[in-house]
Amino acid sequence: MNTITLKGNISEEQYNMAIKALEAIGLTIEISDKSELPEEVLQDIEIGWKQLRTGQGIPSSEVYRKARILCRKE
Numbered sequence: 001m002n003t004i005t006l007k008g009n010i011s012e013e014q015y016n017m018a019i020k021a022l023e024a025i026g027l028t029i030e031i032s033d034k035s036e037l038p039e040e041v042l043q044d045i046e047i048g049w050k051q052l053r054t055g056q057g058i059p060s061s062e063v064y065r066k067a068r069i070l071c072r073k074e
Contacts, residue, residue: 004022006015019029037045051057 006018010018022029
């Protein structure tokens with residue numbers, strides 16, 4: 001199975017034209033609007049949500065501070 005990812009903003013008309021062109025050359029189109037993340041990533045996201053619900057989150061200002069420090073390192 002091959003996957004085509006459309007990047008950038010295209011109009012609905014352009015999208016429909018692309019679908020019709022692919023169908024015209026005999027390709028089967030399966031449209032999915034959900035991204036497929038690896039199970040490990042989904043588990044990490046769930047852990048993060050649980051931590052937030054139990055008050056273990058950190059303020060966004062702290063995240064930005066740490067990100068600035070990491071971005072300065074070379």
